[in-house]
Amino acid sequence: xxxxxxxxxGDHVGMLVDYWMHCGQCDLTLRxxxxxxxxxxxxxxxxxxxxxxxxxxxxxxxxxxxx
Numbered sequence: 001x002x003x004x005x006x007x008x009x010g011d012h013v014g015m016l017v018d019y020w021m022h023c024g025q026c027d028l029t030l031r032x033x034x035x036x037x038x039x040x041x042x043x044x045x046x047x048x049x050x051x052x053x054x055x056x057x058x059x060x061x062x063x064x065x066x067x
Contacts, residue, residue, distance in 0.1 A: 004049040005063040006041045012058040013039050019056065024048060035060075 008016065013030065020028050026045030033040045038060060043049045053059050 001067055002046065003065040003067055004043060004046065005065065006043075006049060006052055006059045007033055007035065007038050007061040007063075008041055008052075008058045009060060010037050010039055012056075013041070016041060016052060016056065016058055020048070 017028075017030070024043075026043050026048050028044075028048075029042040031040050031042070041052065043052070053062065
């Protein structure tokens with residue numbers, strides 16, 4: 001399974017967590033990023049990652065790690 005690491009700006013994190021609380025059905029890891037003012041979101045579900053990328057358009061950069 002692939003691991004998605006999505007870089008988002010700090011002001012979008014609240015919107016993503018709110019969306020996840022209402023309709024998220026996966027685990028979500030939030031952590032600080034090296035980029036100032038940004039956070040990294042790591043969803044366990046690739047469909048939720050696709051929603052962040054396509055529907056919410058909150059991603060600055062995406063890193064997909066093959067496992």
